[in-house]
Amino acid sequence: MPNGSAGDAVVHGFPHLETVRASLTALYRRLSADGVRRYDTSVRATDVAFTDEDELHLGAQRVAGALVRHLRLPQARMIVSFRAMTHAASVELAAGPEYFIELNDRFRRHRRDVGAALAHEITHVLLHRLDLGFPDTGDNEILTDVVTAYLGAGWLLLDAYREDAVSSQKLGYLTPEEFGYVLAKRAEVFGEDPSPWFTSPQAYDAWVRGRAEAARDGLRPPLAGAGWAARHRYTKDRRQGRAAYGAPYAFEGAGPSLRVSFPCPVCHQRLRVPAAARRLKARCGVCESVLECEG
Numbered sequence: 001m002p003n004g005s006a007g008d009a010v011v012h013g014f015p016h017l018e019t020v021r022a023s024l025t026a027l028y029r030r031l032s033a034d035g036v037r038r039y040d041t042s043v044r045a046t047d048v049a050f051t052d053e054d055e056l057h058l059g060a061q062r063v064a065g066a067l068v069r070h071l072r073l074p075q076a077r078m079i080v081s082f083r084a085m086t087h088a089a090s091v092e093l094a095a096g097p098e099y100f101i102e103l104n105d106r107f108r109r110h111r112r113d114v115g116a117a118l119a120h121e122i123t124h125v126l127l128h129r130l131d132l133g134f135p136d137t138g139d140n141e142i143l144t145d146v147v148t149a150y151l152g153a154g155w156l157l158l159d160a161y162r163e164d165a166v167s168s169q170k171l172g173y174l175t176p177e178e179f180g181y182v183l184a185k186r187a188e189v190f191g192e193d194p195s196p197w198f199t200s201p202q203a204y205d206a207w208v209r210g211r212a213e214a215a216r217d218g219l220r221p222p223l224a225g226a227g228w229a230a231r232h233r234y235t236k237d238r239r240q241g242r243a244a245y246g247a248p249y250a251f252e253g254a255g256p257s258l259r260v261s262f263p264c265p266v267c268h269q270r271l272r273v274p275a276a277a278r279r280l281k282a283r284c285g286v287c288e289s290v291l292e293c294e295g
Contacts, residue, residue: 010163010170013177014213019139020178021268023146024185025286028267030132033288040190042152043070045197048115056082056108063115064101067122070153076125080118082108088171091121093128112199116160116171119153120144126151141173149174149182155194158183158203176203180210188214189266217265220248224279224292231294238275251275264289 014020028036047066050059057080064078075097084105092100101121107114123144127133132147134140148154158179160171170176183194184207198204219225221234237243241258243250249262252272260275267287273280282291 010161010168011175013175014181016142016174016178017181017213019134019142020146020174020182021263022134022139023143024150024182024266025268026132026134026143027147027150028269028287030130033286036150036189036287038072039070039151042155042192042194042197043067043119048119048156050111050114052111054111056111059111060103060114060118064118064122067115067119067153071122071126071151073122073126073129076122076129078118078122078125089117089121091124093124099125113156113160113169113171116156119148119156120172123148123151123153138173145172145174145179146182148172149179150186152186154179155183155197158206159198159200161203161206162200163202176206177209177213180207181214182210183207184211184214185217185266187211188218217263220262220265222249222260222262222273222275222293223265224294226294235277238277264291 043066048063050063060080061078064080068076068078077098079098079100080103081100082103082105085102087104089101089103101118103114103117107117127144127147134143145154145157148157157172158176160169161176162169172179174182187193195204195207198207219227219230221230226234233244234249237247238251238260241251241254249260252259252261258275259272261270261272263269264271264284264287266289267284269284269286271282271284273282273293279292279294282293284291
């Protein structure tokens, strides 16, 4: 259930990055690389547009239907209503085929963000059907945001972020920059640029900052794209057979059998390759990415 409310102080940065990365790993493990590739296009802005001219309940049902189809939920009918509540939205998770979603009354007036609130709640239904979740409630909400964004509907949640000198609004549990990070990870895999869909300037700025953080994942040793300073540090650590504090890699074994483990920059599954001073390719068994390494 998105917890953002108008006027709440917006947290920035990447405080949930560890859980975000664990969520990507869990998603790939549950769906498989082929399953994730079924979501190769994001939901279209025209399919989830909702204006003041639309009839409230019919419009909400139409947007919900578009998101159900996008998330490939079979035989799932969403019944959408509005009421006064603390959270932005909630969903009743049951066996289906009907699911009841309640939206905060404020969405009667702020209809442009109905799609964002529904995207998070309908992803809850998807995860419920997939039996995918984390034990901790807070971590599970972060997982829901990550899956919403990575499967092509979460750009709506970032676009709902607006902030100025006197007011602010954010939906979801990720920070704006973390939403940008997940969208950038998706963009790297599918070659998709979400920036033209943002109507909020603050959302675009968060996307840029998240994209920069995501790019750093591919610039760490033993990946071949690492910079000179990082490579120099890695070479020194490899000779000693142990990683320096805070290094994104770890060594196992010794001598000719020395191996290095590191997170896949796509799904963050730990990979292990020989720590030989030569170029090699590593294939991730979870997301099937092929990575150029200098072991």
